[in-house]
Amino acid sequence: MEIKHGLEIKFGTEYGPEEEQAMLAVLRKGAPTSGDECIQFEKEFAAYCGTTHARAVSNGTAALFLSLIGAGIKPGDRVLTTPLTWIATAAAAVTLGAEVDFVDIDPKTYGLDPRQLERKLTANTRAVLPVHLYGQCCDMDEILELSRRHGFVVIEDACHAVGATYKGRKSGSMGLTGCFSFHEQKNMSTLGEGGMITTSDAAVFERIALYRSHCTRVYGKSTKYCSLDESKVPMGKRFWWQDFDDCGYNFRMTDMQAAVGRVQLRKLDGLNQKRARNAQYLMDGLKNVPGLKLPVVAPDRTHAFHLFPVEIDPEIYGMTKEDFVYAMLHERGIKVGTHYIPLNYSTAFQKRGFRRGQYPVTEAVAERLVTLPLNPRQTAEALDYLIESVRALCRGK
Numbered sequence: 001m002e003i004k005h006g007l008e009i010k011f012g013t014e015y016g017p018e019e020e021q022a023m024l025a026v027l028r029k030g031a032p033t034s035g036d037e038c039i040q041f042e043k044e045f046a047a048y049c050g051t052t053h054a055r056a057v058s059n060g061t062a063a064l065f066l067s068l069i070g071a072g073i074k075p076g077d078r079v080l081t082t083p084l085t086w087i088a089t090a091a092a093a094v095t096l097g098a099e100v101d102f103v104d105i106d107p108k109t110y111g112l113d114p115r116q117l118e119r120k121l122t123a124n125t126r127a128v129l130p131v132h133l134y135g136q137c138c139d140m141d142e143i144l145e146l147s148r149r150h151g152f153v154v155i156e157d158a159c160h161a162v163g164a165t166y167k168g169r170k171s172g173s174m175g176l177t178g179c180f181s182f183h184e185q186k187n188m189s190t191l192g193e194g195g196m197i198t199t200s201d202a203a204v205f206e207r208i209a210l211y212r213s214h215c216t217r218v219y220g221k222s223t224k225y226c227s228l229d230e231s232k233v234p235m236g237k238r239f240w241w242q243d244f245d246d247c248g249y250n251f252r253m254t255d256m257q258a259a260v261g262r263v264q265l266r267k268l269d270g271l272n273q274k275r276a277r278n279a280q281y282l283m284d285g286l287k288n289v290p291g292l293k294l295p296v297v298a299p300d301r302t303h304a305f306h307l308f309p310v311e312i313d314p315e316i317y318g319m320t321k322e323d324f325v326y327a328m329l330h331e332r333g334i335k336v337g338t339h340y341i342p343l344n345y346s347t348a349f350q351k352r353g354f355r356r357g358q359y360p361v362t363e364a365v366a367e368r369l370v371t372l373p374l375n376p377r378q379t380a381e382a383l384d385y386l387i388e389s390v391r392a393l394c395r396g397k
């Protein structure tokens with residue numbers, strides 16, 4: 001069956017003439033990497049999030065990896081995150097050599113549960129990565145309070161939640177760092193790939209800036225890559241030389257991406273408002289469908305609605321999640337998502353000793369959870385058809 005417009009799995013936004021113009025301007029300047037557009041994008045993004053610094057990177061996974069490096073996480077350090085996330089969150093820590101363990105989720109927010117976190121802390125626990133899943137912030141006050149008491153750092157995985165707020169604070173401004181992705185499916189995008197790290201810690205920012213680009217320090221000349229240490233410039237001789245503090249990486253963003261990112265950032269609040277409006281339309285339309293659990297938005301947060309999660313109770317709705325996904329596609333032409341498989345089910349983490357049954361809340365949710373199409377472009381007709389389809393497949397309709 002043909003997929004209906006607006007009901008495909010295509011969460012990302014669309015580009016318009018503003019992005020085209022911004023790209024052409026950069027192209028005519030030689031389309032450099034990490035130039036003025038990146039610096040402007042970083043300034044505007046930091047201002048948007050309410051942090052003092054931001055650094056543009058090549059993707060969200062690089063943002064997570066560099067944040068761990070910026071926080072001084074070393075091989076063998078214990079890092080905790082949620083098993084219900086895109087693998088990048090946990091993989092960034094694993095590839096750095098950290099010892100990763102999971103904390104079960106809160107079934108209301110779908111985020112890492114602070115009540116379960118305390119029991120998982122050991123003397124070696126150095127970092128906790130809450131994921132603002134589907135676009136809603138985790139219980140950050142509780143997590144930050146534990147971090148103060150136990151001395152671990154908090155790195156926010158805000159890849160789903162650009163623009164979301166928690167008690168008036170923007171996602172990415174509460175932890176030591178915040179990590180964002182501008183992958184094509186996210187709420188804003190920079191030509192298919194991209195990412196950003198936000199922080200208000202100057203020392204952590206400097207480490208992130210260094211490791212992003214081979215730990216290059218250029219002395220004696222203003223540089224876009226890192227801070228200038230005037231003390232190392234010989235008196236009276238303002239010549240240029242380069243040094244490397246350590247072996248680092250190349251996780252830079254290009255100016256083409258940044259120019260598009262700046263336009264997307266200006267559009268972001270409007271796009272997120274459309275998502276919220278469409279989400280509310282779905283909530284109203286799907287109210288009282290037997291066996292369908294709608295997302296719960298905590299009153300002290302605004303949800304960025306990257307995805308629209310619903311849980312299907314097979315006994316009451318009359319269909320398993322798998323049958324629902326199949327019927328929606330083949331009978332209704334609607335692509336429904338399944339985000340995500342619990343990471344302890346994955347081969348990658350089974351190889352690392354994890355087993356089914358370790359995270360009962362996550363696993364029970366994952367058995368029932370699907371994500372319905374939600375994006376800023378959906379028309380009322382598309383939303384009505386989606387609502388009608390979910391109702392039509394329900395046994396008790």
Ligand SMILES: *Cc1c(COP(=O)(O)O)cnc(C)c1O
Binds near residue numbers: 085
């Ligand atoms: C997309 C995503 C990432 C990784 O971002 P990339 O830009 O794809 O590397 C990390 N965590 C979560 C929760 C994501 O959804």
